[in-house]
Amino acid sequence: MSDQGRGATLAVSAVISLLAVLLSADVVLIALHLTKPYFDALRPHHFSLEADRGIAEYCQYTKQAIVVLAMLWCWTRTKIATFAIWGVFFALMLYDDSHSLHERVGEELAAAWTLPAVVGLRPQDVGELLFAGAVGVLTISFLLAVNVFERGAARVHTLNVVLLLAALAVCGVLVDAIHVIAYFSGSRFSWVLAVLEDGGELIVMTLITIYACRLAAYGLRAEPPLPLDAGRLLFAGSRG
Numbered sequence: 001m002s003d004q005g006r007g008a009t010l011a012v013s014a015v016i017s018l019l020a021v022l023l024s025a026d027v028v029l030i031a032l033h034l035t036k037p038y039f040d041a042l043r044p045h046h047f048s049l050e051a052d053r054g055i056a057e058y059c060q061y062t063k064q065a066i067v068v069l070a071m072l073w074c075w076t077r078t079k080i081a082t083f084a085i086w087g088v089f090f091a092l093m094l095y096d097d098s099h100s101l102h103e104r105v106g107e108e109l110a111a112a113w114t115l116p117a118v119v120g121l122r123p124q125d126v127g128e129l130l131f132a133g134a135v136g137v138l139t140i141s142f143l144l145a146v147n148v149f150e151r152g153a154a155r156v157h158t159l160n161v162v163l164l165l166a167a168l169a170v171c172g173v174l175v176d177a178i179h180v181i182a183y184f185s186g187s188r189f190s191w192v193l194a195v196l197e198d199g200g201e202l203i204v205m206t207l208i209t210i211y212a213c214r215l216a217a218y219g220l221r222a223e224p225p226l227p228l229d230a231g232r233l234l235f236a237g238s239r240g
Contacts, residue, residue, distance in 0.1 A: 015213055022063065022206040029056045030199045049198035056202060057097070063209040064094040070212035081146045082154050083215075086161060089139050105131045120181035132173055157215060164208045171200035 033049040033056075036042035046054040067090045075083035096102050106127030109115060115123040115130075140162075147155050179193035 015210060015217065018213060019206070019210045022209060023203070025059060026199070026202040026206055029059065029202060030195065033195065033199075049202075050194055052100070056198065060202065060205055061094060061098055063205045064090055064097065066209050067212040068094065070209075070216040073216045074212075078154075080154050082143060082158055085139070085142050085146060086158075092135070102128050102131050120185060121177060122180070122184075125177065125180055129173065129177070132169075136169075160211065161208070164204065164211060168201060168204045168208065171197050171204060175200065 029049065032042055032047045036047050045051045048054055049056045051057065068087050071083045071087035071090060074080070075087060103124070106124040106129075109127030109130055110123035113127075115126045117123055118126055121129075143158055143162075147158060175193055175197040179190060179197050182190040182193055
C-alpha cells in the first residue's frame with residue numbers, strides 16, 4: 001500500500017474513532033440527564049443537559065472549537081473563502097454559547113423595540129429569534145456572494161453544512177421555542193421537549209464536527225456526498 005493509501009486509511013480510522021467517541025459521550029450525557037432524578041450522586045445541576053456551564057455545554061464548546069479549527073485548516077490548504085466564513089461563523093457560535101450572547105441581545109432587543117409576547121413566547125424569546133434570524137441571513141448572504149466565484153465542490157460542501165445547520169436549528173430554535181411555550185404553560189411534556197432540544201443539539205453538533213474533520217482530512221478531493229445519505233455525508237471520498 002502506498003504512503004498516500006496508508007494515510008487515507010489512517011484518516012478514515014481516526015474520523016470513525018472520533019465519531020464513536022463523540023456519539024458515545026452524547027448518549028452518556030443524555031442518559032445521565034434522564035436518570036439523575038433517581039440517583040443522589042447525579043443530582044448536581046451540572047449533570048443536566050440544560051445546565052449553564054454544565055458537562056454537556058462544555059462538550060458542545062469542545063466540538064465547536066474543533067469545527068473552527070477544521071474549517072480554518074481547510075481555508076489555509078485551499079485558500080477558498082467559504083471555509084474562512086464557516087470558521088468565523090462557528091467561532092461566533094462558540095462565543096455565543098459560552099457567553100450567552102443571544103440571550104443578552106434578545107433581552108436588549110425586547111427592551112429597545114418593546115417587543116410583544118407572541119403565542120406564549122416572552123419578548124426576550126422573540127428578540128432571540130430575531131437575532132438568530134439576522135445572523136443566519138447575514139451568513140447565507142456572505143456565502144452566496146463568495147460561492148459565485150468558487151468551484152462546484154465547495155458549493156456542495158456548503159450545502160451539506162447548511163443542511164446540518166438546519167437540523168441544528170430545528171433542535172435549538174424550533175424545539176426550543178415550543179419548549180419555552182410548554183414550560184411556561186405548565187405542560188407536563190416540557191421535560192420531553194428539553195431532552196429533544198438539548199439531546200438533539202448534542203448529536204447534530206457531533207455530525208457537524210465529524211463532517212468538518214472529514215473536510216479537513218480530504219478537502220475538495222472528497223467526492224461530494226449526497227446530502228441526505230448519512231454514511232456518504234460523513235465518510236464519502238476516503239479514496240481521494
